[in-house]
Amino acid sequence: MQKRKKTNKPQGPAPVYTRKVPAGPRIIAAKYNISCVKEDQYPEGDTVEVAFLGRSNVGKSSLINSLCNYRGLALVSGQPGKTKTINFFDIESKENISETEERRYNWFLVDLPGYGFAKTNKGNRDLWSSFIADYILHSPRLMLLCLLIDGRHPEMPIDKQAFDWLVQAGVPLQIVVTKIDKLNSKERQSNLAKIKELYPTETPPIPYSSLKHTGRELLQQRINEILVGDEA
Ligand SMILES: Nc1nc2c(ncn2[C@@H]2O[C@H](COP(=O)(O)OP(=O)(O)OP(=O)(O)O)[C@@H](O)[C@H]2O)c(=O)[nH]1
Ligand SMILES: [Mg+2]
Structure with a gap:
């Protein structure tokens, strides 16, 4: 009798692999568009904008690179004051509705x-240069401003001053707590509680580590609320 050839084919039903993929649009493309210091330089059109603001060195550019999964998109530096202009990035997010249908969203990510940082303020005592205030107050397409707070320093008076100014201006805010990989769990808990108390907003603060990409899904979902809401 002829022997059956041994095969390496797996027996039984094919395994089902599951990966936790959050529902909603995902960023699929990111590209630098333009740097501006005045209104007539802003890109034209009605594309919605999500901006990132925070103290020098808080980790804005790193967070943008982490969120877009694109190292080198925004320039990161150990020296504070690296980003000196309002930088617009073209972002494309895509959502698969079904096997054949997809939806795409184009938006601007704005690195402020x-x-x-004393050197950029050249001795003037303003919170930030007037062109930043002009942008925040006058861009009709700014749908969400993410205010970044360093997780290690929740009680910096300048951050509180910035927060109060933004609340007064009626800007829709999301607090993002950066560099949380530098905190142990006890510090994380206590600093997050302080931040919640000091910077009350409609949605809770999002703890983030650009090093480990912690918080990326949550922040993406928050931005998706703007994109999908805008489309509806
Ligand atoms: N451990 C750790 N370091 C970080 C994280 N995010 C940023 N950094 C570091 O913090 C420094 C400043 O980061 P940037 O992203 O350039 O900060 P920025 O807010 O854009 O700074 P300016 O453009 O100068 O205002 C760099 O040395 C980064 O490597 C983080 O999540 N974890
Ligand atoms: Mg920067």
Whole structure:
């Protein structure tokens, strides 16, 4: 009798692999568009904008690179004051509705210069340069401003001053707590509680580590609320 050939074919039903993929649009493309210091330089059109603001060195550019999964998109530096202009990035997010249908969203991600860095303020005591205030107050397409707070320093007076100014201006805010990989769990808990108390917003603060990409899904979902809401 002829022997059956041994095969390596797996027996039984094919395994089902599951990966936790959050529902909703995902960023699929990111590209630098333009750097501006005045209104007539802003890109034209009605594309919605999500901006990132925070103290110099708080980790804005790193967070943008982490969120877009694109190292080198925004320039990162150990020296504070690296970002000096309002930088617009073209972002494309895509959502698969079904096997054949997809939806795409184009939006601008806006990296703002950091505040609280003496060299950029050249001795003037303003919170930030007037062109940053002009942008925040006058861009009709700014749908969400993410205010970044360093997780290690929740009680910096300048951050509180910035927060109060933004609340007064009626800007829709999301607090993002950066560099949380530098905190142990006890510090994380206590600093997050302080931040919640000091910076009350409609949605809770999002703890983030650009090093480990912690918080990326949550922040993406928050931005998706703007994109999908805008489309509806
Ligand atoms: N451990 C750790 N370091 C970080 C994280 N995010 C940023 N950094 C570091 O913090 C420094 C400043 O980061 P940037 O992203 O350039 O900060 P920025 O807010 O854009 O700074 P300016 O443009 O100068 O205002 C760099 O040395 C980064 O490597 C993080 O999540 N974890
Ligand atoms: Mg920067």
